[in-house]
Amino acid sequence: MVENIRSLEPFKSARVILAFCPFDGEPDISPLLEEILREGKDLLIPKVEHDSMKLCKLRSLENLAPGSFCLLEPTQCEEVEPELVELALVPGVAFDLKGCRLGMGKGFYDKILGRIRGFKVGVAFSFQVFEEIPCDPWDQRVDAIATEETIIYRR
Numbered sequence: 001m002v003e004n005i006r007s008l009e010p011f012k013s014a015r016v017i018l019a020f021c022p023f024d025g026e027p028d029i030s031p032l033l034e035e036i037l038r039e040g041k042d043l044l045i046p047k048v049e050h051d052s053m054k055l056c057k058l059r060s061l062e063n064l065a066p067g068s069f070c071l072l073e074p075t076q077c078e079e080v081e082p083e084l085v086e087l088a089l090v091p092g093v094a095f096d097l098k099g100c101r102l103g104m105g106k107g108f109y110d111k112i113l114g115r116i117r118g119f120k121v122g123v124a125f126s127f128q129v130f131e132e133i134p135c136d137p138w139d140q141r142v143d144a145i146a147t148e149e150t151i152i153y154r155r
Contacts, residue, residue: 004147017087098132098135099155113142122144123146129145
């Protein structure tokens with residue numbers, strides 16, 4: 001999966017990348033987090049505060065600690081606006097071939113993804129990708145899905 005993400009042109013060219021710390025069976029993309037920091041790119045990690053999610057610039061993986069929902073989150077937050085994100089790596093419970101994403105139900109990512117102009121990649125295992133899943137008008141779509149087997153571009 002990590003290799004498939006690395007092969008994406010938007011991953012190679014992006015300077016501001018939104019990623020995530022894996023939670024509860026989500027794909028482990030931590031090698032990419034280290035790589036992004038090592039290459040001097042801006043790594044953004046979500047932080048949930050109250051009923052919203054903000055994007056925090058992370059300078060070191062040592063600045064992560066369990067936060068909301070026991071997710072690893074930045075201990076300090078230099079907030080970055082979603083419009084500046086060039087590549088978003090997004091977890092999900094399920095994705096479909098049209099780019100629809102089913103999340104955990106709080107809508108945090110949908111609110112942020114609607115403001116991101118950059119390339120959006122769902123990160124999932126192959127068994128999480130379906131021909132079609134229910135998709136509401138407010139659900140934000142991804143441009144591609146990276147699995148352990150391949151990259152699937154949205155139809």
